[in-house]
Amino acid sequence: MRHTLAYLSYMVRRDWKKIVICNILYFGAFAASSVFVGLYAMELHEGLMKILGAALERDPLLSTAARAYFSRRPLEAFLVTLAVNTLLGALVMVTLPGAFFMTVPSALYRAILWGVMLPITVEKYYIALPTLLLEGEGYVLAMVPGLNLSLAVLRPERYGAETRLGALRNASGEVSTYYVLITTVLAVAAIVEVVTVFSLMG
Secondary structure, three states: OHHHHHHHHHHHHHOHHHHHHHHHHHHHHHHHHHHHHHHHOHHHHHHHHHHHHHHHHHOHHHHHHHHHHHOOOHHHHHHHHHHHHHHHHHHHHHHHHHHHOOHHHHHHHHHHHHHHHOOOOOOOHHHHHHHHHHHHHHHHHHHHHHHHHHHHHHOHHHHOOOOHHHHHHHHHHHHHHHHHHHHHHHHHHHHHHHHHHHHHHO
């Protein structure tokens, strides 16, 4: 474990510029979308909320999470939220697409959708903001190993390999170490989300 944390610390120091850039891109896209929809296009918010409402009933993952919250089962709500955000939201939708140069487009699409879902003018904007900032940081961090997958294909020599396949294998080996940090951040976000939602439910 000590070796893992030491290597994680090395990777974060090595990739700090990517982390800064990804933060600017992700939260910049969210802020721009949130302000634009709030001031000029609230019909987009209303349409998306109808779609999400229907998805909560039909989608197996979303409906499971919704039942955990509505049934007031905080541990189950936390575990489902963490699992969905880590495995689906971060790994499948942000990091792994990096092998196909899609990490940045996929992450920015999510950030823009968040802005549509939470325009700056909605009543509970500032209540939801802490959860979104923490969860968003988890996705920002998930962008970094995804970018490394893309760069390994483009510049294999930077990843200690002579071939693109070898470089991709080396970059893939770092994903699990990065996910120690990513999962920790998303776990904190899930705790804040559960506490926030249950507090609002009274």
